Amino acid sequence: MSTEGVNVTRRRFLLASTTVVGAVGTGFIAYPFVASMQPSAKTQAAGAPVEVDISKIEPGQLLIVEWRGKPVWIVRRTEESLKGLKEQSLLDRLRDADSNESEQPDYAKNEYRAINSEYLVVIGICTHLGCSPSYIKKDDTHNLPGWWMGGFFCPCHGSFFDLAGRVFKGVPAPLNLVIPKHAFFANGTKVMIGVDPEGGAT
Template sequence: MANDGGNEPVNTGRRRFLTATTAVVGAVGAGFAAVPFIKSWNPSARAKLAGAPVMADISGLQEGQRMILEWRGQPIWIVKRSKAILDALPTLDGRLRDPESKVVDQQPAYVLQGDPEYRSLKPEISVLVGLCTHLGCSPEMVAEIRPEPYDADWKGGYFCPCHKSRFDMAGRVFQGVPAPLNLLVPPHHYQDDNTIVIGVDPEAGA
């Protein structure tokens, strides 16, 4: 599909963890609250751009909330998903471009070892890079299960207003939209039940 202005799609195979300009995070869907950027545990800006890991305390994260961090100049979304959202994910497979996440460089293999439709280490906690895989815009989280103007059977997910790409609440891209790939899942692990470390795989963090 042709791209506006001659821009190439985001080549996540080569540029997966290169520094990207952080886009403004979109509005959160009704009933969902965004948690402010975590600053106290983050390393310096120079260290973050160099790839230093960042940590997040998710002990206060409530169902339906999104926490936003910054790692390597990219927004990282940590979302606590509801049971209704998790139950809806398998029903979307037939509408998605890569429902089984077969493009291997879009996520670490370990996030597919449980239920691959969740793309997460823990079913209820999603960790994604919040940049559209079309041209790098930051999609909006529209997490309520209800009809939307762009999808009468919307089951919650992410909508990019720049060029109308859509992703489900696991970051899997819909068919027939400009974005060619699922949202990235960054390397991460749990230091303990309430602490996520972004930028380090579980084996390295063990």
């Protein structure tokens, strides 16, 4: 993308952010937070893995859990959004499309940044200065560009990430969102955050 293209993209994002900030406050409460699944404070402090039942997450829905004191988002992606993550028109807009500079386990260094493409498991902390972005669906009524396929918006300084947590060019955040170690089990109805699929805890 040319420098001019980047500037145009950023301007569009900055323009869009004004509307998004106002709307996010009301939308946020719609996201379920699995308080009952939180380990005790003592267990958390020890960095224990967190087990999450994902069997009730609907396509397109975001679930928030806490692991090691951080928000972890689990998004069940739709078929449409999975296709969108591979589109060149999106890849051209990303700063680290192949996640070469970003942090994720080896088994999540792929186009979906996931071991199970249907589910994105990502730490919900902006890689700029640590704010927690908000989930913005494709069809949410924000003033976003027509090519927006869904993703995350950080209101602190206007950074955008796609549905694989990949950061867009022209925003302050330097890297993709971090993918924690995680493993699916119980026929894919549960995920354990903080362990590799082989079972080794971080």
